[in-house]
Amino acid sequence: MRRAGGRRRRWPWITLGALALVALLAFVGVVxxxxxxxxxxxxxxxTAAGTVLDLTETQITLKKTAVTERVGTYGLQWAADSDSAATAGTATIGPVVSSTTDTVIRPISNIQGTLTVGTAVKLNPNIYTGDPETSLGIPFSTALVQGALGSMPAWKVEGTGSTWVLFVHGIDGLRQSALRPLPTLVAAGLPTLAISYRNDTDAPASPNGLIHLGQTEWHDLDAAAAYALSQGATEFILYGDSMGGSMVTQFMHQSQYAPKVVGMVLDAPVLNWKGVLQGQADRLHVGFLGGALQSVVSWRGDIDLGMLDELTQTETFENLPILLFQGLADPLVPHAESEQFAAGLPSATYVPVPEAGHIQSWNVDPAAYEAHLAAFLAPFASTSGAGEGASLR
Incomplete structure (x- = not known):
């Protein structure tokens, strides 16, 4: 009897031990x-968007999900599929035109490749997968920017002025991010350089193969600025989305070329990585692990998150014209921080976009986005030779 009682008394300790193990595994997994x-x-x-349920020449039917219901215009991509006879391709889908309990119908256009019912498709917020010429009919050349880690290709679009736009895409992103606003930049006559940087697919890796959240990547933007100056640029507009915003702001703090910057365009910029990391912990309902997540990111990447907190360093931007787009449905960048940053700067214009996800303000309302951008660029525009830009096609 004594032995059985001893076993009963051990059960609470076994249960506590199991709970502690689960908590430890959760900590390790999340942090x-x-x-x-x-x-x-x-x-x-x-982002995966399921399979095609029905298809006509002008409309596509998909299963209703949070992804397929996204507001706005997006690219559609798919791989070759022997079962459905589809060949790899792309298309453009517009805003939802109708829906049922289980499905959504959206307009489809610009189909390249073979798309059939049953094909698995993905949504691409960048819209385009090609280069400026193949996607928009905009002539360009490939420039090779020499940075500390090696050669980094950039798309160079000619303009008629000496104020160059340096476009910096976000974390794990692609130069195709620049294609959405590119027609507006071309219409303003502004030479544009859409850069690549360390850890991009066509650029050198960082020494440890890790992303450093803008703390080191800004050096590659610095190299791009040096290249532009060698090609006739006299001043810059820096255009950064997502982590590109972090790179742009670090450039302003640290680059010798910062005095040549006459304006910034920011799209869902990361202005405080601590806020982003805490927000992700909150989304997973483990907000109490936010501080630990920040510490591990800092340790693993050898990153000073305080250095990357722009909310405490706004004096650098006090007299700089800034246009800041921020989606109010952004799951990554806290829109309250973008609003706070802009509110403290007299020369900043803040454009909140309801229903827009991360760097999807253009997608939700291209015409409004381009109108805001054109108005911001007008004081810097070169009217000589400025065209109308290219339309979505």
């Missing part, structure tokens, strides 16, 4: 796993 995922390059911008 260490989350840090590793954030800092490891993956180069994926698309």
């Amino acid at each position: 260490f796993g989350g840090a590793q995922v954030l800092l490891t390059p993956h180069h994926g911008m698309t």
Whole structure:
């Protein structure tokens, strides 16, 4: 009897031990796993959108999900599929035109490749997968920017002025991010350089193969500025989305070329990585692990998150014209921080976009986005030779 009672008394300790193990595994998974995922390059911008349920020449039917219901215009991509006879391709889908309990119908256009019912598709917020010429009919050349780690290709679009736009895409992103606003930049006559940087698919890796959230990557933007100056640029407009915003702001703090910057355009910029990391912990309902996640990201990447907190360093931007787009449905960048940053700067224009996800303000309302951008660029525009830009096609 004494032995049985001893076993009964051990059960609470076994239960507590099991709970402690589960808590430890959750801690390791969320904190260490989350840090590793954030800092490891993956180069994926698309989101699975299920399979095609029905297709006509002008409309596509998809299963209703949070992804397929997204407000706005997006690219559609698919791989070759022997079962459905589809060949790899792309298309453009517009806003939802009708829906049922289970499905959504959206307009489809610009189909390249073979798309059939049953094909698995992905949404691409960048819209385009090609270069400026193949996607928009905009002539360009490929420039090779020499940075500390090696050669980094950039798309160079000619203009008629000496104020150059340096476009910086976000974390794990692609130069195709620049294609959405590019027609507006071309219409303003502004030479544009859409850069690549360390850890991009076509650029050198960082020494440890990890992303450093803008703390080191800004050096590659610095190299791009030096290249532009060698090609006749006299001043710059810096255009950064997502982590590109972090790179742009670090450039302003540290680059010798910062005095040549006459304006900034920011789209869902990361202005405080601590806020982003805490927000992700909150989304997973483990907000109490936010501080630990920040510490592990800092340790794993050798990153000073305080250095990357722009909310405490706004004096650098006090007299700089800034246009800041921020989606109010952004699951990554806290829109309250973008609003706070802009509110403290007299020369900043803040454009909140309801229903827009991360760097999807253009997608939700292209015409409004382009109108805001054109108005901001007008004081810097070169009217000589400025064209009308290219339309979505």
